[in-house]
Amino acid sequence: MSQTRQASLRALAKINLDLRVLGKRADGYHEIRTIFQTISLADILDVEFTPARGTAIQIDGDVDIPDNLIAKAAALALDAMHATARVRFRLRKRIPMGAGLGGGSSDAAAVLLALPALAGRRLALPRLVELAAELGSDVPFFLLGGAAVAVGRGTELYPLPDWPVRRGLLIAPAVHVSTPAAYRALTPRLTTESQQNKIVSFQSQAWGELGAGAGVNDFETVVFEQFSQLARLKQRLVRLGANPAMMTGSGSALFGLFRTREQVNRARKSFADESVFPISLISRARYQRLWWRTLRLYIEDKLWPPLSRCGQGRPIV
Numbered sequence: 001m002s003q004t005r006q007a008s009l010r011a012l013a014k015i016n017l018d019l020r021v022l023g024k025r026a027d028g029y030h031e032i033r034t035i036f037q038t039i040s041l042a043d044i045l046d047v048e049f050t051p052a053r054g055t056a057i058q059i060d061g062d063v064d065i066p067d068n069l070i071a072k073a074a075a076l077a078l079d080a081m082h083a084t085a086r087v088r089f090r091l092r093k094r095i096p097m098g099a100g101l102g103g104g105s106s107d108a109a110a111v112l113l114a115l116p117a118l119a120g121r122r123l124a125l126p127r128l129v130e131l132a133a134e135l136g137s138d139v140p141f142f143l144l145g146g147a148a149v150a151v152g153r154g155t156e157l158y159p160l161p162d163w164p165v166r167r168g169l170l171i172a173p174a175v176h177v178s179t180p181a182a183y184r185a186l187t188p189r190l191t192t193e194s195q196q197n198k199i200v201s202f203q204s205q206a207w208g209e210l211g212a213g214a215g216v217n218d219f220e221t222v223v224f225e226q227f228s229q230l231a232r233l234k235q236r237l238v239r240l241g242a243n244p245a246m247m248t249g250s251g252s253a254l255f256g257l258f259r260t261r262e263q264v265n266r267a268r269k270s271f272a273d274e275s276v277f278p279i280s281l282i283s284r285a286r287y288q289r290l291w292w293r294t295l296r297l298y299i300e301d302k303l304w305p306p307l308s309r310c311g312q313g314r315p316i317v
């Protein structure tokens, strides 16, 4: 009898509602303050898991991604569980790559969340967070979802209460921004004097209402200098009524959040010549329910996915 277990995972994208880079650290990473938010755009990752004497990891899909984090995440998770298995993935890539949307990181976190359930084992949350941080600075956030403040290199997370549901548009121009290069361009401009101001103004963003003050993404200065078309797209979003209208991560995607459906539709028409995705913000409660529904066949107790006080309590089936 085949012991194959399967699941179809939805790995959601993120946007940064605020992103400040404070300075370069001794370990080569940068100290940041950011607000992450999960959105409705998602990759679909089908997994087939069969316990076996040796481990074999295979990834099929509509794009060939060198150095795919999915394989790395699977190997790390199996190692941590002391398990061996044949794991077959099929990736349907929907989240634009190199756009600051965390697609690769979300795929990796999805693997970390799903494999223990499929293997019938448990990995404690601190261990999961450790593995996630090893895979990349944005990966731990996708274990949590919703809205969260991230500090340090981006792996230290503090959940935020949800904002009211907002609809928006994501614009993904055909521009690829290298994250290390964007950090390198920004480093010479960082001063200790500006750090304190950034922390104060970041705090007011984290405390306040979405769109009440202008969110800031420090990468916009350096990335807009190199790709002036991105600055123009942002201005167009603002003119169409988006608030906030910003670049996400180190770019190149931009998003705008709107008050009404009519505004979204009007903006969508106006950007018909660009690669545009309608999006909505996904709360932590919805994010965790989604995971619960995806994996509930394989989860024995109800204390999963890892919940925080800041979620809505237990997942509702």
Ligand code: C5P
Pocket (backbone or CB within 6 Å): 028, 029, 030, 031, 032, 135, 136, 137, 138, 152, 153, 154, 179, 180, 183
């Ligand atoms: O952690 P991750 O592999 O996603 O980071 C990619 C690159 O982005 C790092 O190698 C580093 O150059 C840069 N980075 C940084 N500071 C951070 C996060 C990323 O300098 N907080």
